[in-house]
Amino acid sequence: MPIYEYKCRKCGKQFEEFQGITDPELKSCKFCKGKVQKLLSLSSFSLKGSGWYATDYGGKKVPSTTVEKKESESASTTVETKPAETTKKAEKAKSSKED
16 A cells, blocks of 8 residues: 655644555644645655566567676786786896896
8 A cells, every 4th residue: 555645734744644546635634633735755666776677578688798798808908918017027037137
């Protein structure tokens, strides 16, 4: 059942009520019996992450190989720099031995 928020025009108190969608709106405050107004509020329900929509409903699915390729490319660039550094060190050591 949805939760609706109301604010009393007389005493200013805000309160929540569990009501069915087809139930009539409240007319009076449960504290002072003054007139109330229904408030619009944000839902506390949110969907986060790569989610249910992409997996449960038809639509374009991103192949996992695309993500894996990007990760492997970034990893290979760091791997490529390491051998180059060791090669430079080896060349320096070799040139110092020749001198």
